[in-house]
Every structure is written in structure tokens, then in C-alpha cells.
Amino acid sequence: MLNEKNVKLGKVRSSIRELFEYGKKRKAEIGEDKVFDFSLGNPSVPVPGEVTEILTGLLKDCDPVALHGYTSAPGDYSVRKSLADYANSQYGTHLTADCFYMTCGASASLTATLNALLNEGEEVITFVPCFPEYKVFCEHAGGKLICVDTREDDFQIDFEKFERALGDKTKAVLINSPNNPSGVVYSEQSIKKLSKILLDFSKKRGSPVYLISDEPYRELVYDDSIKVPCVMNYYDKSIICYSYSKSLSLPGERIGYVAVNNAMEEWQDVFAGVCGAGRALGFVCAPNLFQQLVARTCGMTSDISIYKKNRDRLCSALQSFGFTVVKPDGAFYLFVKSPEPDANAFAERAKKYEILIVSGDDFGRKGYVRICYCVSPEMIERSLPAFKALKDSYK
Amino acid sequence: MLNEKNVKLGKVRSSIRELFEYGKKRKAEIGEDKVFDFSLGNPSVPVPGEVTEILTGLLKDCDPVALHGYTSAPGDYSVRKSLADYANSQYGTHLTADCFYMTCGASASLTATLNALLNEGEEVITFVPCFPEYKVFCEHAGGKLICVDTREDDFQIDFEKFERALGDKTKAVLINSPNNPSGVVYSEQSIKKLSKILLDFSKKRGSPVYLISDEPYRELVYDDSIKVPCVMNYYDKSIICYSYSKSLSLPGERIGYVAVNNAMEEWQDVFAGVCGAGRALGFVCAPNLFQQLVARTCGMTSDISIYKKNRDRLCSALQSFGFTVVKPDGAFYLFVKSPEPDANAFAERAKKYEILIVSGDDFGRKGYVRICYCVSPEMIERSLPAFKALKDSYK
Numbered sequence: 001m002l003n004e005k006n007v008k009l010g011k012v013r014s015s016i017r018e019l020f021e022y023g024k025k026r027k028a029e030i031g032e033d034k035v036f037d038f039s040l041g042n043p044s045v046p047v048p049g050e051v052t053e054i055l056t057g058l059l060k061d062c063d064p065v066a067l068h069g070y071t072s073a074p075g076d077y078s079v080r081k082s083l084a085d086y087a088n089s090q091y092g093t094h095l096t097a098d099c100f101y102m103t104c105g106a107s108a109s110l111t112a113t114l115n116a117l118l119n120e121g122e123e124v125i126t127f128v129p130c131f132p133e134y135k136v137f138c139e140h141a142g143g144k145l146i147c148v149d150t151r152e153d154d155f156q157i158d159f160e161k162f163e164r165a166l167g168d169k170t171k172a173v174l175i176n177s178p179n180n181p182s183g184v185v186y187s188e189q190s191i192k193k194l195s196k197i198l199l200d201f202s203k204k205r206g207s208p209v210y211l212i213s214d215e216p217y218r219e220l221v222y223d224d225s226i227k228v229p230c231v232m233n234y235y236d237k238s239i240i241c242y243s244y245s246k247s248l249s250l251p252g253e254r255i256g257y258v259a260v261n262n263a264m265e266e267w268q269d270v271f272a273g274v275c276g277a278g279r280a281l282g283f284v285c286a287p288n289l290f291q292q293l294v295a296r297t298c299g300m301t302s303d304i305s306i307y308k309k310n311r312d313r314l315c316s317a318l319q320s321f322g323f324t325v326v327k328p329d330g331a332f333y334l335f336v337k338s339p340e341p342d343a344n345a346f347a348e349r350a351k352k353y354e355i356l357i358v359s360g361d362d363f364g365r366k367g368y369v370r371i372c373y374c375v376s377p378e379m380i381e382r383s384l385p386a387f388k389a390l391k392d393s394y395k
Numbered sequence: 396m397l398n399e400k401n402v403k404l405g406k407v408r409s410s411i412r413e414l415f416e417y418g419k420k421r422k423a424e425i426g427e428d429k430v431f432d433f434s435l436g437n438p439s440v441p442v443p444g445e446v447t448e449i450l451t452g453l454l455k456d457c458d459p460v461a462l463h464g465y466t467s468a469p470g471d472y473s474v475r476k477s478l479a480d481y482a483n484s485q486y487g488t489h490l491t492a493d494c495f496y497m498t499c500g501a502s503a504s505l506t507a508t509l510n511a512l513l514n515e516g517e518e519v520i521t522f523v524p525c526f527p528e529y530k531v532f533c534e535h536a537g538g539k540l541i542c543v544d545t546r547e548d549d550f551q552i553d554f555e556k557f558e559r560a561l562g563d564k565t566k567a568v569l570i571n572s573p574n575n576p577s578g579v580v581y582s583e584q585s586i587k588k589l590s591k592i593l594l595d596f597s598k599k600r601g602s603p604v605y606l607i608s609d610e611p612y613r614e615l616v617y618d619d620s621i622k623v624p625c626v627m628n629y630y631d632k633s634i635i636c637y638s639y640s641k642s643l644s645l646p647g648e649r650i651g652y653v654a655v656n657n658a659m660e661e662w663q664d665v666f667a668g669v670c671g672a673g674r675a676l677g678f679v680c681a682p683n684l685f686q687q688l689v690a691r692t693c694g695m696t697s698d699i700s701i702y703k704k705n706r707d708r709l710c711s712a713l714q715s716f717g718f719t720v721v722k723p724d725g726a727f728y729l730f731v732k733s734p735e736p737d738a739n740a741f742a743e744r745a746k747k748y749e750i751l752i753v754s755g756d757d758f759g760r761k762g763y764v765r766i767c768y769c770v771s772p773e774m775i776e777r778s779l780p781a782f783k784a785l786k787d788s789y790k
Contacts, residue, residue: 001602002661002668003536006511009671017468024467046459056454064441069647072419073412104499104649104678111677116401133674140675141398207396252464252683254499254649266397273397276404279528280535281676282506283499288647290682 014132015362016040023356030354036383038371039356041180041332043249045302045374051248054296058289067292071285074275075102075257079295083257086298091230099262101274102286104254106216106243111137111281113212113239113258114172116273118143122171124212127157128364129181129335131214134174143171147364154326155182155335157190159197166201172210173198177228178217181363181370182335183311183328185221188229195235202237210270211235216243216256219301221330222308228330236263239270244294246332246374249302255290307332310373310380317384321391332374335360338367339394349393353386409527410757411435418751425749431778433766434751436575436727438644440697440769446643449691453684462687466680469670470497470652474690478652481693486625494657496669497681499649501611501638506532506676508634508653509567511668512605513538517566519607522552523759524576524730526609529569538566542759549721550577550730552585554592561596567605568593572623573612576758576765577730578706578723580616583624590630597632605665606630611638611651614696616725617703623725631658634665639689641727641769644697650685702727705768705775712779716786727769730755733762734789744788748781 013021019039027035058067074080080097087095103109110133114124120142126134128147138145148165151158173194177186186194195211202208213231221228231238243256260271285291314334315327324337336357338346343359347369350357360368373380408416414434422430453462469475475492482490498504505528509519515537521529523542533540543560546553568589572581581589590606597603608626616623626633638651655666680686709729710722719732731752733741738754742764745752755763768775 002664003511003514003672006671006675007664007668009674010511010667010669011671013468013670014674020465021467040465042460042464044460047463052454052459056451059447059451059454064447065437065439065644067647068442068645069437070415070435071647072416073408104682107677107679109677111675116398116405119398136675137677249460250463252462252466252680254679254682269397269402272405273402274405275408276401276406277398279404279409280401280506280531282502282504282532282678284502284649285647287499287649287682287685289684 009136016132016358019356019358026354033382035354035356036379036386037356038373038375039358041246041372041374042251043246043302043374044376045249045304045306047249048300048302050300051293051297054293055289058292068288071102071288071291073279073285075100075286076288076291076295079291082295082298087259090299091233093230093232095259095262099260099267099271101258101260101271101278102291103256103258103278104283104286105245105256106214106241107133107137108254108278108283109241109243109256109258110134110212110214111141112274112278112283113241114138114141114143115277115281116270117172117210121169123167123169124172124174125162125165125170126174127162129155129179129360129368130176130364131180132362132364149365150182155179155184157186157194159193163197166209168205170209172212174212174214176214178220178328178330180217180331181333181360182326183331183333185226185228185329188227191229191231191234198235208237211238212241213238214241216246217331218242219247220304220307220332222304222311223329226329232261232263236261247301248294248297250290253287253290255286255294306377307374310375310377313377314371314373314380318387321388323391332372334371334373335368336371338369339391341367343367343369350390353390355383355386355390404531411527411753414751414753421749428777430749430751431774431781432751433768433770434753436641436767436769437646438641438697438769439771440644440699440701442644443695443697445695446688446692449688450684453687463683466497466683466686468674468680470495470681471683471686471690474686477690477693482654486628488625488627490654490657494655494662494666496653496655496666496673497686498651498653498673499678499681500640500651501609501636502528502532503649503673503678504636504638504651504653505529505607505609506536507669507673507678508607508636509533509536509538510672510676511665512567516564518562518564519567519569520557520560520565521569522557524550524574524755524763525571525759526575527757544760545577545579550574550579552581552589554588558592561592561604563600565604567607569607569609571609573615573723573725575612575726576728576755577721578726578728580621580623580724583622586624586626586629593630603632606633607636608633609636611641612726613637614642615699615702615727617699617706618724621724627656627658631656642696643689643692645685648682648685650681650689701772702769705770705772708772709766709768709775713782716783718786727767729766729768730763731766733764734786736762738762738764745785748785750778750781750785
């Protein structure tokens with residue numbers, strides 16, 4: 001009688017959210033410091049002090065009617081202009097304010113983009129492991145998510161498998177680099193190769209495949225040698241979905257954007273589609289106070305050096321306990337091989353040690369778990385004996 | 396190739412938004428004070444001073460990681476508890492935190508609710524004139540909006556017409572009182588009658604019709620004798636969609652809620668449907684800072700006495716110029732009879748006098764225009780000669 005699909009989605013919470021709720025309950029039961037919660041990508045590093053200062057300043061100095069009033073549906077023009085100018089200065093693009101549509105975060109960026117592009121039955125290819133909600137978003141937009149396995153050893157794109165997945169119904173390819181949950185960053189070479197394949201295929205087929213780049217972790221890379229290439233410089237029919245949740249530690253405030261590459265001929269149509277989809281989905285405008293904030297913090301990030309330390313400490317500790325870990329280049333996730341074939345059973349067993357980690361099954365890759373290391377270094381230290389005991393329990 | 400429906404939605408902006416954009420341009424051309432912009436329900440009264448104080452206090456005193464972090468998908472539990480307690484104290488309901496789903500404003504409340512209830516082809520009945528986006532939201536959810544005309548003289552529900560519209564496919568009735576654009580408030584008697592018809596019809600058909608009450612203007616009534624009845628007290632299968640945009644003058648910050656009446660047997664399924672729909676639409680959680688705010692401002696409103704003064708001044712001035720106006724009980728809109736049959740032509744002519752008003756055609760009622768009086772009293776005074784000249788131009 002009700003919309004059973006959505007009722008089911010609401011009941012079967014994403015297992016990440018499920019574990020997050022479990023963790024909240026468990027912490028209330030046995031104490032905050034007794035639970036080692038690696039479930040959710042909720043940044044542990046606070047916003048930069050400047051963010052609080054800017055927000056306080058906006059509240060103090062701005063006319064509240066304008067500050068809290070509606071903006072244009074795609075966002076405040078001057079905000080979008082600032083973001084375009086910053087992007088151009090960083091990536092050598094030629095974007096304008098009119099390429100930017102401000103959103104309530106990355107999920108909203110993705111749903112607006114997918115609903116702009118997809119018609120019933122069209123396919124979106126992504127590389128697994130991937131964020132589980134991609135499937136939910138694609139299906140709500142009438143499309144189908146096609147999951148292509150990445151390479152066994154390093155989670156990089158397997159181009160042979162990818163080419164086999166391209167077909168008549170392929171409308172878009174959705175990439176996420178730095179990747180949730182693997183932490184992998186796609187190199188310039190990979191993006192070039194991907195772009196060439198897409199261009200050749202589009203030409204041959206006579207209709208374009210769009211490249212959607214989901215980039216909430218763009219700034220979260222930990223070695224100077226690692227660069228996250230801007231897809232717009234390699235592929236014209238590209239759209240960037242961005243969020244400030246991770247880079248500025250603002251996940252609860254829901255602020256991000258869609259940027260449509262104006263190097264493609266039909267960019268204004270794509271942009272109109274994003275605006276129309278945003279309207280139909282019930283997004284009126286992105287939160288104004290946080291729009292104003294992000295225009296004033298271009299290039300600013302939280303202190304991500306802590307994540308680097310966390311990565312290094314946790315990687316080497318887990319390796320020393322006997323876990324198989326690929327050291328990630330970015331984001332704040334470790335994708336660790338389960339000591340038993342069933343990663344769900346492993347994640348369940350971890351709970352007995354008060355360790356909360358998400359089974360990789362939910363990310364489309366069996367036999368792995370995701371460990372979010374956007375936590376306090378202290379919690380990592382406290383958790384290490386539990387991780388050791390967990391591993392030893394398999395002896 | 397793209398999703399043409401959404402591209403079209405993005406290009407053909409809602410005419411309200413269209414006029415809003417025109418107004419911004421026109422003000423830049425001839426000066427802010429020369430344009431009489433009655434186009435958008437953007438409150439002119441600032442947030443209460445306490446709002447700014449509370450926001451500043453939260454930024455100063457709270458742990459920024461918690462303050463800006465993800466909440467549970469339906470919202471922070473303690474926030475929802477506060478809202479439930481407040482609702483119960485006001486309306487004698489027995490709601491709990493688990494009945495409340497925090498949203499990014501009224502549009503998000505509506506899309507989440509409609510996507511929870513509707514299956515392909517099911518119908519939602521509403522009374523026109525109504526907010527034009529209802530149609531967009533229903534259609535995106537796979538449903539169809541059935542518009543039932545209200546009474547000629549006072550825009551109240553025409554129950555005969557309503558009963559004729561009920562049918563096999565009717566899934567829900569969507570009401571909006573105080574009403575945008577007519578300003579009409581449905582009396583207790585009307586809500587009782589509506590509820591009885593729905594109950595009788597549901598029984599006879601053997602399946603329920605849900606009542607969705609869109610209430611962003613709930614607090615905006617201007618006479619002590621006028622009460623907005625709480626639908627939950629009259630009809631079990633009811634859902635309230637609320638927003639703080641108008642009552643607290645926060646339209647750009649996108650904060651509101653869905654409240655599911657736990658007096659209905661299946662309320663947990665309906666609530667799960669709302670959560671699932673929110674997830675599929677790309678809403679992760681409502682903005683956390685503003686969730687915290689609204690928990691601390693229960694019952695607070697901006698200084699709405701200014702709107703009452705505006706209503707009284709504008710009503711009597713327009714009547715004295717010869718316009719036909721029904722004095723509205725609530726919201727901040729006048730729905731004024733067009734001096735010529737074509738309200739679009741009238742709204743276009745008004746532009747020549749720098750008056751920006753929206754044709755009632757967009758609200759499903761021909762021959763009227765909507766005038767938003769949530770503007771400064773000074774602008775109303777300045778606009779009066781223009782209104783007089785506009786009316787006189789029809790002599």
C-alpha cells in the first residue's frame with residue numbers, strides 16, 4: 001500500500017548507519033571510551049578556527065534577512081563566482097558561476113546529477129568497492145548501477161573489465177577518487193586512459209557517456225607526490241560532485257556543489273537538468289549561512305595531518321598484528337582483508353571486542369572490512385590491543 | 396538524451412523564481428527602492444534576536460565536531476524529543492521523538508512524504524489555488540496531483556467538488572492552511588468535515604486515504620479568534636510537513652520536519668517510508684546547527700505583528716483603489732482579483748509600474764494574482780501610488 005521500496009529502504013538502514021546507531025547505544029551502555037567506533041566517516045578533526053570565526057562574524061555583521069533568506073535555486077551568485085574563480089586558479093579550468101549548483105552535500109550533488117542525466121533503464125558504471133548509496137541513488141533516478149570489480153591487489157581500475165561493461169545503455173561512469181572505502185587515488189595516467197576509452201566508445205556509439213566524479217575527499221591526500229587530477233582537464237563531458245563535509249569537517253551541515261564542465265557543448269542543458277532535478281527532489285537552495293561560509297574559505301581544510309598520522313599508525317599496527325592492508329593514498333579509510341572469508345562474520349566478531357567496522361560486502365567487495373580512521377589518535381591507541389586480540393582469536 | 400523532464404523543469408523556472416530573478420536584475424538597474432517586489436515569500440522580518448544569540452552561543456560553547464557532525468538520519472534524538480514535547484503541550488497529541496523526521500525545509504518534507512506514500516499512478520488531491528510545486532513533487536514521486544477548485548467567494552473547501560474527486564486511485568489529500576496563495580485558514584469545522592469524508596470513504600473503499608498537512612504558515616495568523624486546528628486531533632492517518640522558513644524567518648537555511656501521527660496503526664511503516672525516501676532523494680540529515688537551534692526556540696516566532704499591519708494597510712488601500720480583495724486570515728499573501736480576465740497580462744502590466752506580483756494561473760486559479768506582503772511597511776507605502784496608477788490604467 002505504501003511505497004514498499006522506500007519503506008524497506010527506511011527499515012533496512014544502510015549498514016553503516018545501522019552500526020553508527022549501535023555504537024551510540026553501546027557507548028551509552030559501557031562508556032564512550034570503551035567502544036572503538038570506526039564505523040562512520042564523521043571527521044574527528046574540528047573545523048578550522050577560522051570557520052567558527054567566519055560564521056560568528058556573518059551572524060554578527062550581516063543583515064539577518066539577507067543572511068538567512070532564500071538564495072537563487074542554484075545558490076548565491078557571488079558564492080558560485082568565488083568557487084569558480086578558485087577552481088580556475090587551481091585547475092586551469094574556465095568555469096563560471098553558471099557552472100555551479102550549490103547543494104546540501106555530496107549525496108544531494110549525486111542525486112541531482114543522476115536525475116539530470118538518467119532516463120528509465122539507463123546504466124551507470126562504477127568501480128567496486130564503492131559507497132553503497134550509489135545503488136540507492138541510481139535506482140531512485142530510474143537507472144541501474146553496474147558494478148565493475150577493481151584489481152585484486154590494489155583496487156585500481158581494471159580497464160579490461162571496464163571496457164567489457166560499456167554497452168548500449170551506459171549513460172555515465174561514476175568515479176570516486178580518493179575512494180571510499182579503499183582510499184585509492186586514481187593517477188593522471190588512469191584518468192587519461194579512462195577518458196580515452198570513454199571518448200572512443202562515445203564516438204563509436206554516436207552518443208556520449210558522461211563522467212561523474214564524486215570528490216568529497218579531494219583534499220584528503222597524505223603524500224606530496226600524490227595529486228588528484230581534475231577530471232575536467234581530461235574529459236569534456238564531466239561533472240564534479242563535491243562536498244565540504246570531509247575537507248572542512250562539516251558533515252552535518254550539508255553543503256556542497258555540482259560543477260558542470262562548460263567545455264562540453266550541451267553544458268547548459270546538463271546544468272538545467274541538475275537545477276530541475278534539484279527542484280523535483282525538494283531542494284530549494286543550499287543552506288545560505290554555509291554557502292556564505294564556503295565562499296570565504298576556498299582552499300581551507302581542517303588539520304588533515306592528524307589523518308595522515310592515524311593512517312600510518314593504524315596501518316603499521318594492523319600489519320604487525322598480521323592483517324593484510326593496502327596502505328591508502330587518500331580519504332580516511334583502510335580497506336582491510338578479513339581473516340575469514342565471510343567479512344560480515346568478521347565484523348560481527350569485532351563487535352565482541354567493541355570494535356565497530358563495516359563489512360566490505362556492503363561496498364560490493366567480499367572478504368574485506370572498512371575501517372574509518374577519521375577518529376582521535378587516542379582512540380586508535382586504545383583500540384590496538386583489541387585489534388590484536390581480534391586477530392589472535394583466529395589463531 | 397538527458398532527462399528531458401528535469402532539463403525542462405530547470406529551464407522553465409517556477410514563475411515565482413523567474414520573477415524573483417527578474418526583480419534582482421531590475422533592482423540592480425534602477426535601484427532597490429524603485430522596484431516593488433511582492434513576488435517571493437521571503438520574510439522581511441528578521442529572525443528574533445534570540446536566534447542570533449543562540450546560534451552564536453552554539454558556535455562558541457559546543458564541541459564543533461559534535462555541532463557540525465552527522466546526526467542520525469531522522470535527526471538528533473534530543474532535538475526531535477524537544478519538538479515532540481512542544482507539540483504535545485500545544486495540541487494534546489502523544490507524539491514521541493520517533494514520530495519526527497528532521498528535513499531541509501517544507502519542500503523536502505513534502506517530497507519525503509510523497510515518496511513514502513505514493514506508488515506509480517496514485518493520486519493526491521489538493522485544493523486550488525495551491526503552491527505550484529505540489530505538482531512537480533507529486534509527479535517526481537510517480538503520482539498525479541488532482542486539483543479541486545475551492546469556493547468562488549472565499550477560497551474555502553468546496554466539499555461537493557472534493558467528494559466527487561475521491562476515487563480508486565486517491566492515496567492522499569494535501570492541504571495547506573494557512574494557505575499559500577489565498578491566505579485562507581481552514582476552521583475546525585472544515586477539518587472535521589474533511590476528516591469525516593475521508594474516514595467514510597476509506598472505510599467504504601477498504602483502504603486508507605492519508606491526510607498531508609503542509610503547515611509552514613501555522614503560526615502566521617493575525618486575529619485572536621483564528622485558530623489553526625491540529626489535523627492529528629481529527630484524523631489519525633495524518634502527516635504534518637513543517638518548516639521554520641516563515642515562522643522564524645529562516646527560509647534560506649532549510650530546516651523543517653515531517654511528523655507522522657502515531658495514532659495510526661501503521662505509523663512506523665509510514666515513518667520508515669519517509670526515512671527511506673529521504674535517503675533515496677539524497678537527504679542525509681537536516682543541517683545540524685539549525686536542528687540544534689529549533690530545539691531551543693520552540694514556540695518562538697519572528698515579529699509577525701508587522702505582517703498583520705501590512706495586511707491591513709495593503710488590503711484597505713487596494714480596496715480603496717477599486718481592487719477586489721478577500722481579507723486573508725493567515726500566511727502573508729493577498730490573492731487579488733485581476734481587473735482583466737487574463738491574470739498573466741495583468742501581472743505583466745504591473746511590471747511596467749515596477750510592481751512584481753505573480754499570476755494566479757500558476758497556482759491553478761485563473762483571474763487572480765498573488766501579492767506577498769512579507770515585505771517592509773515602507774515598501775508598501777512607496778508602492779501604493781503605483782498600485783493606484785495600475786488600477787486606474789484599466790479605466
